[in-house]
Every structure is written in C-alpha cells, then in structure tokens.
Amino acid sequence: MDHLSQLPSGRHGGARVLIYSHDTFGLGHLRRSRAIANAIAGERNDCSIIIISGSPVIGNFEFGSGVDYVRIPGVTKLPDGDYRSLNLNLSLDEAVGLRQDLILQAAQSFRPDVFIVDKEPTGFRGEVVPALEYLESQGCRRVLGIRDVMDEPALLVPEWERKGAKDVLVRSYDEIWVYGLEDVYRPLDALALPAAVERRITYTGYLRREVPPTPSLTRYPKITKQPFILVTTGGGGDGDDLIDWVISAYEHDEGIAMPALIVFGPFVNRDMRRSFMDRIARHPKLDAIAFDTKIEHLMQKAAAIVAMGGYNTFCEILSFDKRALIVPRTRPRLEQHIRAVAAERLGLARMLSDLGAPRTPERMAEALKGLADQPRPSEVVIPGLLEGLDRVQERLKALMESQAAFIPTRHAAE
Structure with a gap:
C-alpha cells in the first residue's frame, strides 16, 4: 500500500524528513533509524530523508535512494558511565556544543516537514532542543520515536527528571511512536504523563526487517x-x-x-x-x-x-x-x-x-x-506484532497533511 503517494509538500522535491539518531554507544539507534528511513523512501521516490548521527560506522551501511546522512562528531561512553569526545581533542562540553550547532544548522538548511527524534526527547545532553524550538516556529511536526522498552521505572523516572526530558516531551512533541505493542510493555507508564500527552502515543508494533537486496561482501565460514x-x-x-x-x-x-x-x-x-x-x-x-x-x-x-x-x-x-x-x-x-x-x-x-x-x-x-x-x-499469533513500519507510514501521512495547513514564511519566498 502506497501510504505516502499523496503526501503534500510546500517545496519542489517532495516531502522531507529529518531523523536524529541517538547513538552515543553501539548500533541500535542507527539501525532502527536506518530501517525507518529506508522504509519511508521505499514508499515514495520523491521523498528526501536525512539521518543525523554521530556513529563512527554509519558510512559502512547502505541507504535507500532518497536517504542520506549528516555525520556529527562522535562521543563515546566510558566504563564508568561518563562520556568523552570520540575523536576530537575537545572537552565534552565543546563537543556537545558543536554537535548542537550542526543539528540546528541541518534543521535550518534542510527545512524538514517532519522531525523524528530517536529515544531521548532532549537528545544527548540537550543538544536537540534548539532544533526542536526552531522547527516548531516553522510548522514542522515533531515526533519522539522510542523502542518498546526504555528502562526499569526506578531508573527511568529520575533520569528523565534530571534531564528535563518529561517537560520537553510534553511541550515540544506532536506525537510519540512506541515501536512495540501495548500488550508487551508500556515504556512510559511510570512517568505519569498528562492525559493529553497519552493521547499522542501510538503503539506501532515492531519494525519488520527484510533481507538486503544486494549480497553481503563478507565471506561466510x-x-x-x-x-x-x-x-x-x-x-x-x-x-x-x-x-x-x-x-x-x-x-x-x-x-x-x-x-x-x-x-x-x-x-x-x-x-x-x-x-x-x-x-x-x-x-x-x-x-x-x-x-x-x-x-x-x-x-x-x-x-x-x-x-x-x-x-x-x-x-x-x-x-x-x-x-x-x-x-x-x-x-x-x-x-x-x-x-x-x-x-x-x-x-x-x-x-x-x-x-x-x-x-x-x-x-x-x-x-x-x-x-x-x-x-x-x-x-504464536499476536495481532499487529510486525506492522510497525506500516503504522509509521500511516502516522507520517497524517502528520504531513496537518503540516500542509501551516503556511510558514519559509515558503513565501519560494
């Protein structure tokens, strides 16, 4: 089903989606963001998607036509749980400041219709907040996408309070997509979100994966x-x-x-x-x-x-x-x-x-x-178990239609 074939857009080149991948450690966030981006691009050939990532291995992955990435300076997690700049000889504060500026610049230059933020409402150490505030003024629809399980409530609640993440979630996001099923786990229950925010949550189901169309270059034993x-x-x-x-x-x-x-x-x-x-x-x-x-x-x-x-x-x-x-x-x-x-x-x-x-x-x-x-x-028969990408397409179409009703000044000059 071509969920995006009728997506409206105020510019030449079709719909634009910006994805922020929270990727301070490992591959999980990048691989999830890539799966979503490739699925969106596969539904419509005039859609443009950019993934913002600090992953040092993002260049090793293949992306579908219409998908590209912006590599920001990486950070890495230390054994004691703290972080440092991955490659640059900068303090962590300097590295985060640079990442924040690059994320905002990408948002201003790309002018997305939808901004999908992975996992952290504020990004790493608040780095995504300026971009969220700017894009709100431009009528961009902002989505927080989270996995089925975040963490045990005893750790999640104080961590989000310390980061101010709940306040940003309530204030700055139009929708919350949980890439899982409500019957499996409700990752945000412990936060006691207002009823109005609860209504913004969509449980998409898990994100189905496919075998890549091109063979692996790795020689198997x-x-x-x-x-x-x-x-x-x-x-x-x-x-x-x-x-x-x-x-x-x-x-x-x-x-x-x-x-x-x-x-x-x-x-x-x-x-x-x-x-x-x-x-x-x-x-x-x-x-x-x-x-x-x-x-x-x-x-x-x-x-x-x-x-x-x-x-x-x-x-x-x-x-x-x-x-x-x-x-x-x-x-x-x-x-x-x-x-x-x-x-x-x-x-x-x-x-x-x-x-x-x-x-x-x-x-x-x-x-x-x-x-x-x-x-x-x-x-085991579980309805909707692997329909996550279909639900993402449906919600994206709905957001794009609501975004089209907002005519910001950025389109007037075009």
Missing part, C-alpha cells in the same frame, strides 16, 4: 553450509560475557549438535577478540567473523539465534521467524531483561539470565541443545 546457531551481540561493545559463556559451553559439552558462528561486532575489545579467537580456533564446532553490515543474510540462513536481546535483534528474530535464546544484559540497564521476560511470557523466545543463577557452562549447553526443539515465533 564453511559451518554456515549446514544448520548452525548464529551468536550475535550487536555492536559488540558489551557482549564479552555472552561470547565467553557460549564458547565455554562448547568447550565443556561435546554433545551440542549444531555448530555456532559468532559475530563479534565492530566495537568489541580487540584484546578480548584475540583471546576468543584463540579458543574458537581450537574447537571444530566454532567459528567467527568480525562484523557484517548485512547480518540479515546470516539471520535468514541460521537455524537458531543466540543474542543479548537488544531491540533490533529482537525485531530480526521475529521477522525471520527464528528460534532464539535471549541472554539479556542486566547492567547498567534492565531494558534487555524486561524485553526477554516479555518475549518468554508470550512464547516468542527463551531467556537465559544471570539474575539469581550462575553463568555455568552446563546451563548454557543445555539451553543450546534445547534450541532445535523450540517453537518458532510464528507459532
């Missing part, structure tokens, strides 16, 4: 020619424990039938990866690759998936209908654990957690051996 388990930690910056646990299970138990392919991710620690590779090389049922920007090809080939349970990987597990074992990270956030608990409750995946139980090789080995007999997600 021989074990992928037979049924295999794909082990992925996303960006890999916080996946050491999962990789170690899986390798330990194979080292401990020769009875695990299916081999496993481990995908490290671009942010895995190099010394740790070298140590893992030494162990993997000694085991006939293990192999590894560094990174694959088109991991969807591997997802489709795999007989089963072991993952930490980040949002994007969960969408892929559902989209490719794969038996999955989710081993959620529980520090510093419980986001993945909350999602994994809900997935197991609904029968969509199994969970193996280290909360209240030790990470023994025996526990992982038993879980890996049980994957082959596990139900697929499609055996």
Whole structure:
C-alpha cells in the first residue's frame, strides 16, 4: 500500500524528513533509524530523508535512494558511565556544543516537514532542543520515536527528571511512536504523563526487517553450509560475557549438535577478540567473523539465534521467524531483561539470565541443545506484532497533511 503517494509538500522535491539518531554507544539507534528511513523512501521516490548521527560506522551501511546522512562528531561512553569526545581533542562540553550547532544548522538548511527524534526527547545532553524550538516556529511536526522498552521505572523516572526530558516531551512533541505493542510493555507508564500527552502515543508494533537486496561482501565460514546457531551481540561493545559463556559451553559439552558462528561486532575489545579467537580456533564446532553490515543474510540462513536481546535483534528474530535464546544484559540497564521476560511470557523466545543463577557452562549447553526443539515465533499469533513500519507510514501521512495547513514564511519566498 502506497501510504505516502499523496503526501503534500510546500517545496519542489517532495516531502522531507529529518531523523536524529541517538547513538552515543553501539548500533541500535542507527539501525532502527536506518530501517525507518529506508522504509519511508521505499514508499515514495520523491521523498528526501536525512539521518543525523554521530556513529563512527554509519558510512559502512547502505541507504535507500532518497536517504542520506549528516555525520556529527562522535562521543563515546566510558566504563564508568561518563562520556568523552570520540575523536576530537575537545572537552565534552565543546563537543556537545558543536554537535548542537550542526543539528540546528541541518534543521535550518534542510527545512524538514517532519522531525523524528530517536529515544531521548532532549537528545544527548540537550543538544536537540534548539532544533526542536526552531522547527516548531516553522510548522514542522515533531515526533519522539522510542523502542518498546526504555528502562526499569526506578531508573527511568529520575533520569528523565534530571534531564528535563518529561517537560520537553510534553511541550515540544506532536506525537510519540512506541515501536512495540501495548500488550508487551508500556515504556512510559511510570512517568505519569498528562492525559493529553497519552493521547499522542501510538503503539506501532515492531519494525519488520527484510533481507538486503544486494549480497553481503563478507565471506561466510564453511559451518554456515549446514544448520548452525548464529551468536550475535550487536555492536559488540558489551557482549564479552555472552561470547565467553557460549564458547565455554562448547568447550565443556561435546554433545551440542549444531555448530555456532559468532559475530563479534565492530566495537568489541580487540584484546578480548584475540583471546576468543584463540579458543574458537581450537574447537571444530566454532567459528567467527568480525562484523557484517548485512547480518540479515546470516539471520535468514541460521537455524537458531543466540543474542543479548537488544531491540533490533529482537525485531530480526521475529521477522525471520527464528528460534532464539535471549541472554539479556542486566547492567547498567534492565531494558534487555524486561524485553526477554516479555518475549518468554508470550512464547516468542527463551531467556537465559544471570539474575539469581550462575553463568555455568552446563546451563548454557543445555539451553543450546534445547534450541532445535523450540517453537518458532510464528507459532504464536499476536495481532499487529510486525506492522510497525506500516503504522509509521500511516502516522507520517497524517502528520504531513496537518503540516500542509501551516503556511510558514519559509515558503513565501519560494
């Protein structure tokens, strides 16, 4: 269905959408923003979408026709939870100031009809607020897009209060899109939002993923020619424990039938990866690759998936209908654990957690051996589960129609 074929626009070149990707760590925000941008562009060939991102690996990904990106200086998260500039020899305040100026400049130059902000209402350290205020004066419709689970209420509420995020959400956003289902989790419930703001929330369903139309350039190991388990930690910056646990299970138990392919991710620690590779090389049922920007090809080939349970990987597990074992990270956030608990409750995946139980090789080995007999997600019928991109298209069309009624001075000069 061509949801965007009739989108109005005040300028030559069709509708314009600006997306801010909150990407201080990992790949999750970038991959979600890319999926939305490519879906929008695929519906209409005269739509222009720009993603603003600080990700150092954004250039490794392919984008659809009509989609481009603006790379702002990156920041990185330190082990103690603080941040610093990724590459520039600037203080964090200077780096954030530069990012803020570039975001505002992009908004002023591109003049979007819709601005989609990922996850953080204020952006990283408030950097998106000036752009929000400017775009409000221009009649641009502003959307906050958030994943199905943010964090446990005990942490989310004080964090949003400290950032002033709730006030900005109430004041500056026309709509809130939750990329999940209300029956799975209500991520903003603990914030006690006003009723008028609650009415702005749309639960879209999860964002369906497709196999890229072009093949991956990554050479896959021989074990992928037979049924295999794909082990992925996303960006890999916080996946050491999962990789170690899986390798330990194979080292401990020769009875695990299916081999496993481990995908490290671009942010895995190099010394740790070298140590893992030494162990993997000694085991006939293990192999590894560094990174694959088109991991969807591997997802489709795999007989089963072991993952930490980040949002994007969960969408892929559902989209490719794969038996999955989710081993959620529980520090510093419980986001993945909350999602994994809900997935197991609904029968969509199994969970193996280290909360209240030790990470023994025996526990992982038993879980890996049980994957082959596990139900697929499609055996559970949940209405609207994977209709997220369709709902996004519908809401975008509605916003564009309301935006067309606002005739700002920016169009008068044209």
